[in-house]
Amino acid sequence: MSWHFVRKDFLVRNKETLFCELTSEQIGCMPEKIWSPSPSIEHRTIAYDVPKQIEIEIRGTKETGAKFSPPPFAVIVYGRNRKIFFGIFAEPGWHLWNSAFFKATKNGISVKIDLEGHSNPDQVVNHVNLCLLYGDTGVNDYELLKEGIKRLYPLSSHPQGRKIPSWWLMPIYCGYGDQVGISYELEGPYGPEARALAYCIQGLYEKWINILEQEGVPFGTIIIDAGWSFGGVWQPNKIQWPDLRGFIDRQHKKGRKVLLWIATWYTEGLPDRWCIFCGNKKLVADPENPEYLTFLRSNVKRLISSAKDCYNADGFKIDQLAYTPTERKPIGGEHFGRPVICGKKHPPINHKGKLWGCELLYKLQKEIYIAAKDAKKDCLITSSTVHPYFHDTFDMVRLHDAGIIFPETDVFLAMKARADLAKAALPFHPIDSDDWVHSYYDKWLDFTTRSKNIGVPCIFYAERFVVIRPVPKVLPIRRQDLKIIARSWKNYIKKL
Numbered sequence: 001m002s003w004h005f006v007r008k009d010f011l012v013r014n015k016e017t018l019f020c021e022l023t024s025e026q027i028g029c030m031p032e033k034i035w036s037p038s039p040s041i042e043h044r045t046i047a048y049d050v051p052k053q054i055e056i057e058i059r060g061t062k063e064t065g066a067k068f069s070p071p072p073f074a075v076i077v078y079g080r081n082r083k084i085f086f087g088i089f090a091e092p093g094w095h096l097w098n099s100a101f102f103k104a105t106k107n108g109i110s111v112k113i114d115l116e117g118h119s120n121p122d123q124v125v126n127h128v129n130l131c132l133l134y135g136d137t138g139v140n141d142y143e144l145l146k147e148g149i150k151r152l153y154p155l156s157s158h159p160q161g162r163k164i165p166s167w168w169l170m171p172i173y174c175g176y177g178d179q180v181g182i183s184y185e186l187e188g189p190y191g192p193e194a195r196a197l198a199y200c201i202q203g204l205y206e207k208w209i210n211i212l213e214q215e216g217v218p219f220g221t222i223i224i225d226a227g228w229s230f231g232g233v234w235q236p237n238k239i240q241w242p243d244l245r246g247f248i249d250r251q252h253k254k255g256r257k258v259l260l261w262i263a264t265w266y267t268e269g270l271p272d273r274w275c276i277f278c279g280n281k282k283l284v285a286d287p288e289n290p291e292y293l294t295f296l297r298s299n300v301k302r303l304i305s306s307a308k309d310c311y312n313a314d315g316f317k318i319d320q321l322a323y324t325p326t327e328r329k330p331i332g333g334e335h336f337g338r339p340v341i342c343g344k345k346h347p348p349i350n351h352k353g354k355l356w357g358c359e360l361l362y363k364l365q366k367e368i369y370i371a372a373k374d375a376k377k378d379c380l381i382t383s384s385t386v387h388p389y390f391h392d393t394f395d396m397v398r399l400h401d402a403g404i405i406f407p408e409t410d411v412f413l414a415m416k417a418r419a420d421l422a423k424a425a426l427p428f429h430p431i432d433s434d435d436w437v438h439s440y441y442d443k444w445l446d447f448t449t450r451s452k453n454i455g456v457p458c459i460f461y462a463e464r465f466v467v468i469r470p471v472p473k474v475l476p477i478r479r480q481d482l483k484i485i486a487r488s489w490k491n492y493i494k495k496l
Contacts, residue, residue, distance in 0.1 A: 004134040005151055007089075012121040016114060020130045023108040027132065029079025034104040036075055037145050037421045038386075041065025041404060043414040047078055050104045057099030058361065059322040066418050067400040068386040069321035070358060072149060072425050075102045076141055077109060083141070085133040085148035086111065094127035095358035095389055098326045116327040117348075118356035146424035149388050156388030159428045165378045167257055168396065168430055169496055170220025171489050172458040174317075175200065176261075177436060178208045179225060181464030181474055189472030194337020200227025201240045202247055208462040215482035217459065218489050221380075222251060223317050225261040231268030231335030232285060234260070234299050236311075245311050257314035259380060260303060264364050265323035268334035276325055276332075279347035281340050283332030284323055287364035288353035297371040304375035315380035316372065318394065324361045325349055358389065365393040382432050388425050397422040397429050399455065401436040402447075405469065411437055411447045412454075419454040431455030439469040445481050452492035459485065 013019035024030045033047035036054045040063050048054070048063075055061045058070045074087035086109060088100055096119040101112040111130050115121055133148040150157040179196035182204065187195060205224065212219060228241050236244045248258045265284040267275050274292035276283050286292055306312045323332055330349060333339040355363060365383060369392075372379050383394035399418045402411055419431050433451035435458040437444040444465065451457045462482070465475040 003147060006132040006134075008130040008132065010111075010113065010125050010128055010130060012125050013112070015121065016117045018113040018115065018121055018125055018128060019110065021108065021110040024106065025108075027077075027079075027084060027108060028134075029082055029084070030106050031077045031079060031104040031109060032106075033078040034075055034102065034109075035078070035141055036063050037141070037424070038064035038066045038068055038071040039414060039417045039421075042406070043403075043409055043417075045414075045417045047076075050106060053101055053103040055099055055101050057326075058324045058358065059098070059326070065403060066421070067322075067403065068384050068418070068421070069324070069361070070385065070387050071421065072145070072387055073100045074145065074148060075104075076144055077104055078137070081137060083135045083137055083139055083144055085131075085135070085144050087131050087133075087148050087152050088113065089129045089131050089152040090389075091127040092389075093355075093359060094124060095362065096124055096355070097357040098324060099328070114328075116356065118327075118351065142420045142424045145421070146427070149425055153388035153391070156391035156426055157428075162428065164430060165380075166496065167220055167378075168380050169456055170257075171218060171452075171492070172221045172223060172432060172456060173209065173212060173217075173219040173462070174223035174225055174435065174458060174460050175205050175208055176223075176225035177438075177460030177466060178204070178463055179227065180466050181461065184466060184472065184474045185464055189467075189474070192337055194335075197227030197336060198240075200225060202242060202244070205247070211462040212459070212482065215479055216486040216490075217482055218486060218493055219459065220255070221257045221259060221314075223259045223261060225317070226263070226319070226336050228260065229262075231263060231266030231333075231338075233269030234262055234303060235269075248312050248314075252312070257380070259315045259317050259382070260313050261317045261319060262368070263320035263323075263336065264318060264361070264368075265320060266333060266335050268338075277350045278330050278332070278340075278342045279350075281332070281342060283330060283340060283342075283349065284325055285364075286351070286353065287360055287367060288355060293367055296367055300368055300371035301375045304372050304379055306376070313379075314376070315395075316368065316382070317398065318365060318368065318381060318383040321361060321365075321383070321385060324357065325351060326357075358387070361385065362390060362393060365390065369393045386422050386425050391426055391429070395429065396432050396456075397426060398432040399434040401434065402438070405437065405439050405443065407440070409440075409443070411440075411443045412450050415447065415451070416454050433458050435460040438466045441465050441467075441475055445484070448485055449488045452489060457489055457492060
């Protein structure tokens with residue numbers, strides 16, 4: 001396979017956007033289809049006929065609904081005699097946007113970057129390029145994507161001497177599905193999902209772990225999910241987790257590791273001066289505030305360190321990345337289930353720092369990562385920032401919630417498409433296959449049994465399965481099905 005790589009400059013269109021437009025003559029073919037590497041909200045993985053616009057952003061869109069925050073800002077265009085990778089590249093410190101728009105017609109392709117008025121386009125334009133990589137029509141889309149990303153961000157495609165601790169690849173139990181299940185069981189199926197935070201309880205986790213142990217499910221990592229702590233101040237809720245350190249130490253004695261769910265951006269417990277506001281509404285934490293960063297680092301150390309007065313956790317599941325500030329329908333809040341939604345018409349976001357968009361998220365995640373590694377070198381940080389620029393801010397790609405599932409949805413293939421994207425963007429990051437699959441028990445069982453084929457297998461349910469569509473209800477997890485999962489995972493472990 002021979003490749004042809006080309007860089008094109010953006011132009012300043014107005015005070016908020018950069019723009020690049022190429023005719024079919026300039027790119028050498030008439031676009032016929034356009035493919036988004038990130039599956040749609042309905043799990044579409046095939047290309048769209050032109051004319052078509054694909055919006056890629058941190059928060060996710062209809063066409064990029066895989067909940068990666070963000071995926072690569074790239075598409076592939078099909079022509080009669082070739083496929084062309086179109087990807088946006090920026091130098092470090094200059095990924096100052098939340099969203100980009102790729103529009104393909106038979107006349108050519110245009111790409112727009114939305115700076116939202118928070119960065120000077122006359123400066124940004126000197127540090128950003130649109131890059132094209134030409135391939136033959138027979139080249140696999142993910143192969144072309146991988147090669148294009150490698151040209152743009154070579155460090156993300158290099159192992160850099162990193163060694164993966166063996167425990168990172170052990171199967172995972174995450175209690176979130178069981179939390180939602182018991183909330184449905186006790187409170188009824190209707191109501192906000194965030195009720196599940198009240199059931200992140202030490203005694204319940206010990207019960208669910210015991211069920212998996214009884215059926216021989218061989219997991220090596222436990223994720224304590226949302227509800228163990230306050231939103232912005234990561235301190236255990238003493239009623240729900242009276243002895244977090246003791247719980248973690250007991251799991252260590254069993255040869256297991258424990259990750260804690262933490263959410264970026266939430267403000268619960270944080271003083272106003274550490275936060276970004278939209279008018280009079282406290283929106284999110286400010287990762288450029290020096291006082292907040294000092295607090296964040298000490299917070300992370302207290303959770304990860306094995307010192308006597310710390311909690312000795314083994315890493316984090318980083319979540320809620322899509323709260324990154326944006327002028328386009330900004331959202332924020334204290335904690336999961338208590339959002340602040342500003343809508344389309346709102347005062348400008350009051351942010352005095354230099355960064356915006358991806359760079360704000362990058363800084364926040366990198367600060368967490370550095371502080372965690374300083375406290376425990378082999379700790380594991382998982383995240384869904386599947387953009388190559390973020391390669392040095394986390395260790396493992398989490399495929400995230402399966403999202404909307406229809407009767408015809410093949411969950412395994414839908415999640416495999418996400419895994420294929422992750423492998424193309426970050427080939428040396430292992431994958432957490434996730435397991436927040438709901439509504440169809442048989443689909444969940446099939447995926448959980450087979451997820452070892454796309455990444456580290458994970459299970460969200462020990463006791464109750466959650467049905468959301470078409471009618472909310474709860475189903476018991478059959479013990480014989482846990483035994484099926486156990487047998488499949490034991491074969492996976494043998495190959496490690």
